[in-house]
Structure formats: structure tokens, C-alpha cells
Amino acid sequence: MPSTEMNHPDEALLLEALHEPAAMSSTLRTHLEQCAECRSRQAQLLAADEQVGSLLGALDHPLPAITPEEILSVRPRPLRRRALLVAELTLFLAAAAAAMTIPASPVHQLLFPTAVARAVSTLVDEPPVEPRAAVAPVGIALAAPDSLVVAFRQVQSTGSLEVRLTSDSQVTVSSRGGTVGYRVNEGRVEVDNRVPADGYVIEIPSSLSRAEIVMGRRVLFSKNHGVTTPAGPTDGVRYRITLADSTRNRP
């Protein structure tokens, strides 16, 4: 061994010294200057490296003509989370306002208990009205994700759910009556039904491969490619599900 201050470096170190000479230690530099054997090994590595580089170069194609200005001209997405939050809040307030105006709604009764009692007592002889029948459904629509879960926050023992398979590319979740809020997060829709609605309608694109609707621990509806539970629609493409037995355990 020549008069160097280190043992012969291994091939990996010699290769690294070729690739990144600026990072080479002064000890290795000195060794290479003095050790002909290591310089020879490094020359072989260089030849091998250049051969590989040359062969890989045979795979190259011309650079495409893309400029940074083209990419910068694509405006950044609006603040999606903030927009979603605002949309959720708006929906919730709209639903609350709608529910508040309905005398028989739980929200109205909560806010105006004496007024309701007085109204009921004075209107007892008047013909019954069906205020809820006039309530427009409130809901959300979102682009169909790869996989969808709709989860009701609270189990409810009244009301109904209708699931429709559509040829559309959007998922819609809507409710009639009650005060229902929605939260959307990457393929999951949470339905805040603490003030429950009478009925819900969920429209799912039939092209969606996986979808699941759960209430508590009960799976109300599931779709896994072509297989659905319940097994078949009750009316063409509609599934009508009663929420009466929502406390049943999930299988």
C-alpha cells in the first residue's frame, strides 16, 4: 500500500467521488493522488458509468415545449376548505331559518314554546294544515368521488330514506323538514340530523363503484360495483328504506 493515510476506498466511495467531486473528503483526494491502483479502479468505474449514461440516452425524446408562464396562468384553486365551510354554514342557516318558520317544527317549538301553545289553543277549531308539505327539500350536491360514504350523525326511529340510482355524475343528499346540516370531506358526507328530517333523498350515480349509507351501526344501503343491498330497487331505480329499525346492529 502506498504511503496514504487511509485504506483503499471501496467502489461505492470511488463512484461517489466521481459523481460529486465537490463533496469528496481531502483524505480521499490525497489518497487518489498517491494511489495509482485506486485511480485505475476509479477509471473503470467512470467507463462503466459513461457506458450506462450513453445507453440510457438512447431512450431520450426531445423536450416538450411547455413554458412556466403557461402553468402560472392556471389560476390556483379557490380556497376550497373555506368555501366548503361557508357553504355548510349557509346551508345550515337556511335550513334552520326554514324550519323556524314552520310552526310545528321542533326548532320553532324550541324557540317559541308559548307562542306555539297559544296558537294551538286558539286554532284548535280551525281545519288542520299540513305545513311540512310545503317545505322544499334542502340539500347538497357534489361531484361523485371514487367511493362514497353517507353517514347520519344520529340514529332516528322515524322518517324514511329514498335512494335513487341516476345516470348523473353528481351525488345529491337532501332532506325535507327538520334542521339538517351537511359536512363533506373527501368522499364522506356527514348528515347532521340532530333535529331530524321526515325524509331524505340520496341520489347516487349508477356508475359509482362503491357507496355506503349508514345510520348509527346500521348499513341502510350499500353498493359494491353491481351488487346492492337492499338487493333490488322497489320502484325501478328507487330504493325506499324506512328508518324505523335504525337501532339494529350493523352486520
Place this chain on the structure above:
Amino acid sequence: MVRRSTPAFGRSAPGASETAFERDFTRLFHEQFPRLFRYLDRLAGDPSLAADAVQEAFVRLNRRGEMPDDPAAWLVTVASNVLRDDRRRAGRHLRLLSGKPDGVAMSTPPLDPAATLESSERRAMVRAAMTRLNDRDRDALLLRHAGYSYREIGLALDLNPSSVGTILLRATAAFRRAWEEMHGAEH
């Protein structure tokens, strides 16, 4: 952890002067675009797919609005994921190191049919040789020969930079061995 090159909402309005982010972005684009394309083009064997993936990675960086700690490694990771997702989603039959010939648009186009055939066969053999490597060794070798540093390779492939030299040495030897076996079998 990100390096914020501009205030969160500090982008310029259309027509306004360039922001710090846009300046950084333009500089980064000119630095990184050629080698990122070279890496993905060699990996995919499909220049249009590689160009789409590189462009999408830069679009995502623009949407991000701030520079990652290591933009080069970040771009490699994002563009590689985009390439993989595109392939899976579209069901395209990528000629990913399959040994099948590429398109003919080369940087130095052969002028006669014999040269075209030779060039095409050579590319097929190079791709076939690459299939002998495991994914990590292949990616490290392609990144290195596209001009990435050991540190960037380590970050992009989640490797300890001190092991990159050993991986490159092994990948180089395996590639040459495979090439020589095939080349010997051809002649």
C-alpha cells in the same frame, strides 16, 4: 414544513407585477423541467405521458402557492405519483421498461430504415436490460443519469443518502451485466 416564499394570499392579480413565488417558480421550472422530463421519459417510455406528469407536478406546485423544503425531490415524488395514477386510471399500456419499442421521435432522428430499425432495437434492449433491476435500483440509476444529486435521490426515494452510492454501484453493475448478456446473445 414549508419555505414560504410569498405571503399566503400574496399572489399577484392578473396583469400585476411578478410575485416572489412566481419568480421562484420560473427559476425552478427552468432548472428542474429538463431533468424531471428526462427521468420520467426514460422511466415511462412515453414522452407524452411523461410531459403530462411533469406539467401536472408544476401545476400542483403553482396551486400550492409556496415552495416545499426540497422542491426537486418534491417534484420527483409528485410527478412519479401522477405518472403511476395516470397509468392506472386510463388503463394505458405504458411501455414501462417492457422491452417494446418506443415512439420514433428521437432527438437525433435516424435517416434511413436500417438505422431506424437499429435504433429501435437498441432502445428495446436497453429497456429489457432495465427490467432486470429492482424498482429502487432502477429509479436511483435513472435519477442519477438525469442529473440528480445523491441527496435529492435519497429524498425522492426515501433512502439514506449514504446508501445511494452502494445502490448506484449495484444498479450500474446489474444493468451492464444484463446489457452484455443481451448484446452477446444478439451477436
